[in-house]
Amino acid sequence: MQLQGKNVLQIVSDDFEDLELWYPVHRLREEGANVILAGEKADHAYIGKYGVPAKSDIAFDDVDISSYDAILVPGGWSPDLLRRFDSVKGFVRFMHDEKRPIGQICHAGWVLISAKILDGVNVTSTPGIKDDMENAGAIWHDEPVVVDGHIVSSRRPPDLPDYMREFIKVMAKH
Numbered sequence: 001m002q003l004q005g006k007n008v009l010q011i012v013s014d015d016f017e018d019l020e021l022w023y024p025v026h027r028l029r030e031e032g033a034n035v036i037l038a039g040e041k042a043d044h045a046y047i048g049k050y051g052v053p054a055k056s057d058i059a060f061d062d063v064d065i066s067s068y069d070a071i072l073v074p075g076g077w078s079p080d081l082l083r084r085f086d087s088v089k090g091f092v093r094f095m096h097d098e099k100r101p102i103g104q105i106c107h108a109g110w111v112l113i114s115a116k117i118l119d120g121v122n123v124t125s126t127p128g129i130k131d132d133m134e135n136a137g138a139i140w141h142d143e144p145v146v147v148d149g150h151i152v153s154s155r156r157p158p159d160l161p162d163y164m165r166e167f168i169k170v171m172a173k174h
Helices: 018-030 080-081 085-098 106-114 127-135 155-173
Strands: 005-011 034-039 045-047 053-055 070-073 100-103 145-148 150-155
Touching: 005 018, 005 085, 018 034, 018 053, 018 070, 018 127, 034 155, 045 155, 053 070, 053 085, 070 085, 080 106, 100 106, 100 155, 106 127, 106 150, 145 155, 150 155
Parallel strands: 005 034, 005 070, 070 100, 100 150
Antiparallel strands: 045 053, 145 150
16 A cells, blocks of 8 residues: 555546546555545535536535645546636645646646646647647647656546556655
8 A cells, every 4th residue: 555644635526527536536545545525515415427426525615735645636527617616726736836746637637727737748638628738838648648747647537547557656756
């Protein structure tokens, strides 16, 4: 359990991609990490694209981001909702400034775009937002997973094993 004692913030809202939220949560917990789900409201059941609920542990307004070692942004349609919260963009900017691991998959790149942290960063995402990523200054690659320092990005659910393998490696170094 190479992530024992590490705290990870998984942000959540409705219409997340079920596998892109739950697979990372389970893998990180298997490695000993404490994964906390944060949503607009605490103790609220957010529903994924395919109907799987995710109950938030904490509200965005109650998060002390400095107490987390990493952050995960799920894909699906939820990133379009999540990037509207100043607190969420602030979480991502804090992690970026501190060079703490940031994981993003599929459409999650929208949150990093809105946080304005992608200029010159090598990334991947769902091909559907490739132009958005490049317009934000990112260098886009069509690969299962791309690691650029503390930022780990992935394209879609079939890439989850590669994504989590690399995210766990990056977290273990921090």
